Amino acid sequence: MAMMMTKTERVPARASLGTKLLVLTIVFVMVSEIFIFVPSIANYRNNWLRDAHRNASVAAAIIAETPNVPEGLKLRLLTATNTIAISHREGNRRRLLAMAMPPTSVDRHIELGNETIFQSIVSAFDTLFAPNGRIIRVTAMPDGLDEEVDIILEETPLRQAMLAYSWNILALSLVISIVTAILVYMSLRWLFVRPVRRLADAMIDFATDPEDTSRTIIPSGRTDELGEAERSLAAMQHQLCDTMIERRRLAELGMAVSKINHDLRNLLASAQLFSDRLAMVQDPTVQRFVPKLVRALDRAVGYTSGVLAYGRAGEAPPSRRLVDLHHLAADVGEILGLDTHPNIDFRIIIEHEIEVDADPDQLYRVLMNLCRNAMEALESSDHDSVVRRLAIAAERSGSVVRIVVSDTGPGIPAKVKQSLFQPFKGNGRRGGTGLGLAISAELVRAHGGSLTLIDAPTGASFEIIIPDRPIDLSVRRAAIA
Structure with missing residues (x-):
């Protein structure tokens, strides 16, 4: 400053x-x-x-x-x-x-x-x-x-x-x-010099503290080019002020995340010790859920190691493999408790033979973010007659897999749609940060695909397009030879 x-x-x-x-x-x-x-x-x-x-x-x-x-x-x-x-x-x-x-x-x-x-x-x-x-x-x-x-x-x-x-x-x-010079000077000073001096003073005053919205220029209401310059300067100052505030917020958030990340890793390490002890219990129910708990803890430890990568160096490149999409969707539903949820009808409309060429952990994070958002949207209404349905559907068309996550919730507000995949712009829910959708969009783009909000009669529907990796013909010919 x-x-x-x-x-x-x-x-x-x-x-x-x-x-x-x-x-x-x-x-x-x-x-x-x-x-x-x-x-x-x-x-x-x-x-x-x-x-x-x-x-x-x-x-x-x-x-x-x-x-x-x-x-x-x-x-x-x-x-x-x-x-x-x-x-x-x-x-x-x-x-x-x-x-x-x-x-x-x-x-x-x-x-x-x-x-x-x-x-x-x-x-x-x-x-x-x-x-x-x-x-x-x-x-x-x-x-x-x-x-x-x-x-x-x-x-x-x-x-x-x-x-x-x-x-x-x-x-x-x-x-x-x-006489003419004095008259022209007074006229031009009133018409041009004073407004230009006002613009210069406003810029100098705003530069001393760009985060203070009270320092932005107030347009005088002129309809000429100087009035347009005043309005453009006011809009630019408001935008810059918002940017500076968001930048400071990101800096504070980064510091807070690094502190939380340090403590969270210690807590997860303790939880892993307890999961190892639970694995010794011979109860069939415990033996059923302990492997899932261990995988969830391992994913959480991995997330804490790379949580600061977002916004600084980007996500790691995907390590792509063939993934059973039906099994991955069922795993997401089980972790979120959707398979046994008393009020939400969770459906997986995916044929068992559909496989997707993707990073299993990153695709899991994408589905987890979308399903968690849909779950919170469905739980926002407590009326018994409201239909609460969450579905994950998928189909393969040639070398492209199309995944649709849809719900019957209240949908996405129109004013949020333009900044839906921008971090910290919110996702229409109270208390939401919008980071989940921003991270999901980045992960899908890393696969060469796209994540978009598509029109739906009710609720919200997100479409994930993931193409297969292109085949290097020279490598394939060399392998055959």
């Missing part, structure tokens, strides 16, 4: 599941905002350039339609539109309308409306990382006019506007990310 507690001690974590969830939510929201920011900054640049070109187009129209425009007015129009020069093309004729100062060189030429989305995104980031003072030329046709207006302007105001827009988007994205 101490080792189990050591393995299940909670290890301090650097970051809890909730903290990781909060950080990941913020990161994912920021990534989503980046995917939103990239096309939006490109769209902001295009809109800024269109607005600048539109304002310059209005100034170009004023200058072109007004004759003899003073140079001072042209400079004020250029300053108001943040342009260096404005030119106008109509057909094949181009005219410079206004110019604040001759540009040294034009670094980039932009044609509005001809850029793809990808080109707009690349151009937007090129503007963001461009040096100050770069000169650009913007060309476009005003809406509804078959003419072209070119403007030359400095890119620095556009870059500053884009940087301010980016910082605003970044601050807004950060606020949205934090």
